[in-house]
Amino acid sequence: MTLDLPLFKKIMLGLTLLVLLWIPFDAVRLLKVEPGRNVSFPEKSMDLEPRPLKPLAVYLEEFKRNALFGSSENSGTAQVSGISIQERVKNYRLQGIVVMEEPEAIFSDEVSQKSFFVKQGEILGELRLKEIRRESVVLEYGNEEIELSMEEGARD
Numbered sequence: 001m002t003l004d005l006p007l008f009k010k011i012m013l014g015l016t017l018l019v020l021l022w023i024p025f026d027a028v029r030l031l032k033v034e035p036g037r038n039v040s041f042p043e044k045s046m047d048l049e050p051r052p053l054k055p056l057a058v059y060l061e062e063f064k065r066n067a068l069f070g071s072s073e074n075s076g077t078a079q080v081s082g083i084s085i086q087e088r089v090k091n092y093r094l095q096g097i098v099v100m101e102e103p104e105a106i107f108s109d110e111v112s113q114k115s116f117f118v119k120q121g122e123i124l125g126e127l128r129l130k131e132i133r134r135e136s137v138v139l140e141y142g143n144e145e146i147e148l149s150m151e152e153g154a155r156d
Helices: 005-031 056-066 077-081 085-089
Strands: 092-098 104-109 114-119 127-132 136-141 144-149 153-155
Touching: 085 127, 085 136, 085 144, 092 136, 092 144, 104 127, 114 127
Parallel strands: none
Antiparallel strands: 092 104, 104 114, 127 136, 136 144, 144 153
8 A cells, every 4th residue: 555645745734724723713612701601801911021120239139128038137238248349340350431322331251251331320240330430430339339440450
């Protein structure tokens, strides 16, 4: 017995069309409301639009306030980690400043060997870029600030 491929293809195409036509009719049947059956639909549809991310500092602040893993007594930035801002910034180098309508600072991370374009107010690792100046930038972590310049590196 030989298999007639053109006939087999026609049968498969027919079955596929039958299934594709059956799905909408079955969906309509499932959605029909029977008399006497109370069905409620949400008045507001689900919001499927992606929400913009907040800066990391906002989430860290929320985390500190809620104290998920213990008391909130140790909620100060320096107390939580014990790492100074100098230690947090040591792997970053200010490579350049792009002066435009919205200036950007270009940082390189010596550990990951990646470069980052960061605007004022955005987050670089755990640090927030507070200010972009002509020859330097000011980064902050909690209540600590540090200025990085292209010539000198980090300074308080």
